[in-house]
Amino acid sequence: MDHHAFDVAALGELLIDFTQNGGSEQGNPLFEANPGGAPANVLAMLCKLGRRCAFLGKVGADGFGDQLAATLDEAGIALQGLRRDSAVHTTLAIVHTKPDGDRDFSFYRAPGADMMLRPDELDRAILERCRIFHFGSLSLTDEPCRSATREALEIARKSGALRSFDPNLRPPLWPDLEAARAQIAWGLAQCDILKIADNELEFMTGEPDLLRAADMLRARYPNIRLMNVTLGADGSRAYYGDQYVAVPGCCLGGVIETTGAGDTFCACVLNFVLEHGLDGLTEDALRAMLRFANAAAYLVTTKRGAIRSMPSRSAVEAILYAI
Numbered sequence: 001m002d003h004h005a006f007d008v009a010a011l012g013e014l015l016i017d018f019t020q021n022g023g024s025e026q027g028n029p030l031f032e033a034n035p036g037g038a039p040a041n042v043l044a045m046l047c048k049l050g051r052r053c054a055f056l057g058k059v060g061a062d063g064f065g066d067q068l069a070a071t072l073d074e075a076g077i078a079l080q081g082l083r084r085d086s087a088v089h090t091t092l093a094i095v096h097t098k099p100d101g102d103r104d105f106s107f108y109r110a111p112g113a114d115m116m117l118r119p120d121e122l123d124r125a126i127l128e129r130c131r132i133f134h135f136g137s138l139s140l141t142d143e144p145c146r147s148a149t150r151e152a153l154e155i156a157r158k159s160g161a162l163r164s165f166d167p168n169l170r171p172p173l174w175p176d177l178e179a180a181r182a183q184i185a186w187g188l189a190q191c192d193i194l195k196i197a198d199n200e201l202e203f204m205t206g207e208p209d210l211l212r213a214a215d216m217l218r219a220r221y222p223n224i225r226l227m228n229v230t231l232g233a234d235g236s237r238a239y240y241g242d243q244y245v246a247v248p249g250c251c252l253g254g255v256i257e258t259t260g261a262g263d264t265f266c267a268c269v270l271n272f273v274l275e276h277g278l279d280g281l282t283e284d285a286l287r288a289m290l291r292f293a294n295a296a297a298y299l300v301t302t303k304r305g306a307i308r309s310m311p312s313r314s315a316v317e318a319i320l321y322a323i
Contacts, residue, residue: 006078007274008046009130009161010039011056011152012139013114014072014082015091016064017259019304031094033064034259034305035071037114038136038168041260041306045267045296047076048310051274054126056081056152057139060090060113071307081123085113095259107172111142118144119151127155132193132270134164140183141173153190162273165191166266167200177203188217193273194227195266201229214239225278228269228290230262235294238286245283247290250298250319260306261297268293268316295319 017036020029043053055077059065061084068090072079091112096104109115117139127133133156139149156163165187174180184204188194196217198210207213210229218224218239227239235249272289296316303309 003129004131005052005129006054006126007051007130008043008132008134008270009054009056009081009126009156010043010134011081011117011149012039012136013037013091013112014040014055014057014059014068015093015109015112015114016068017093017095017305019095019257019259021304032304033067035068035307036093036259036305038138038166038263039134040068040072040077041263041310042134042166042267042270043072043077044075044307045264045310046271048312049267049271050313051271052078054078054081054123054130056117056123056126058083058085058113058117058121058145060084060088061086062089064090064092065113075307078126081126083117083121085116088113088116091115095257105170105172107170109173114139115142115145117148119148122148122152122155124155127152127161128159130156130159130161131274132164133161134166134266134270135187136166136168137180137184137187138168138170138173140187146183157190162192162278163190164193164195164266164270166195166262167197167204168262169197169200169203188221189223192223192225192278193269194224195230195262195269196227197230197262198232210237226269226273226281228265228293230265230297232258236265236290238290240281240286243281243283243286245286245290247287247294250295250323252298252319252323255301256304258301259304260300260309263306264300264310265293265297268296291320292316295323
């Protein structure tokens with residue numbers, strides 16, 4: 001009998017992304033309050049793929065916190081690990097979209113409720129009964145959430161869960177880039193599965209050549225069993241054992257904004273690991289993993305926001321059939 005209550009548990013930020021959506025009659029920009037936060041985005045996509053998921057984190061005891069809790073519940077994500085803070089408001093982010101769909105972020109998080117999760121507030125039952133534990137670097141920027149993340153990771157490790165990490169570098173949230181580099185390095189040393197963007201790979205190695213940078217990172221962190229590098233519209237790459245696979249991105253047009261694309265990709269990779277494990281993966285299997293993840297990531301860029309924009313399995317498969 002499977003003792004796992006959850007396929008994936010994720011800890012970290014849960015926030016409101018204010019994304020520009022047109023303008024007013026007076027010519028002012030209008031912003032839509034989209035539920036977001038990278039770990040929650042990952043779980044939302046996993047739920048779309050039929051996985052059992054739980055979130056651990058904190059929001060404010062305010063209207064935005066209510067909206068976020070309702071959104072997670074609507075997505076099918078278990079809420080017993082969600083905490084509320086009566087003293088600190090829910091974290092907010094203003095997303096400025098560039099002409100190519102890429103984004104700049106302005107955060108209202110000094111502090112934000114997601115930073116205030118304490119180790120004693122962790123739901124240990126979730127961490128002890130998940131198959132994969134996923135985390136990012138935003139929960140490592142400040143205390144007490146940094147200690148909560150480290151405690152959660154240790155509980156999950158002792159319980160035999162695989163550990164997944166996405167650096168998700170956001171420079172404005174760190175006191176300086178060296179602090180970011182140090183905490184991301186810690187995360188890299190803890191994970192079995194890594195999703196890292198091309199700019200983050202260069203940031204952590206100082207090497208602009210991605211093939212050399214990937215070799216450097218894998219040599220430095222031999223604990224990483226499966227490393228996936230995302231390249232935006234150019235696709236993605238997988239590194240596993242002595243195998244290297246590259247798959248181009250889906251470039252079918254209609255991109256509105258790229259919020260949640262990397263998280264969608266990450267979720268598809270975790271779903272693949274849940275289906276296939278991490279032993280004996282072939283190049284064909286890795287290529288199929290990347291094709292599916294790339295297609296799903298493309299689809300989420302054709303809508304605003306993330307959690308409520310995650311595509312269904314059938315929608316992803318339709319894209320794969322079309323290309």
